[in-house]
Amino acid sequence: MNIQFKKGVLELCVLSLLNRQDCYGYELVEHISKYINISEGTIYPLLRRFRKDGYVTTYLQESPEGPPRKYYKITDEGRKAFENLLEEWEAFIIGVNRIIRGE
Template sequence: MNAQFKKGVLELIVLLSLNNKDKYGYELVSEVGKIVDVNEGTLYPLLRRLTNEHYFETYLVESKEGPSRKYYRMTAIGKERMKALLEDWHTFYERVNRFIEESDTDEKR
């Protein structure tokens, strides 16, 4: 996938991933990685930024398998941001698809 496409939609995917369930970092990396190719070095700075912008809250949970895990929870502000990005995505998607369909491309021939 084109890196710029991925960068543009990654925040929305992360927000949607946390919409219904709190998750810890590696769990998010695994889930998001099923949709777009992403690694921890990309995702953790995004999680830090979204937390600093108050879209997420964090809390620690002790783990039987090692150190405590930091969980991310969506805030009310985060839900508002997710809804706004989702609306932007649908508008963008519809406009781009309409343009593609109306364009004279080799795929039509």
């Protein structure tokens, strides 16, 4: 797995999942790493960035197992960011494919 591919795309993936439902950090790692190899040391700083940028809010909830879970809830601003990012991603893929396939 090429590390560099991931840069920027993880934000898109996380926002996409949060757009469907509130999640806690560990849950996001588990879900995403089914398809893309990521670690917790990547997700937690990213979520802190999101909160700082106003893309998510958080609330605590007790867990039936282990310490309490910190849930992340996407905001309207986060939703806008997600839509922009998704558009950019799709345009990017098209551009890359044109270059790779030789126009």
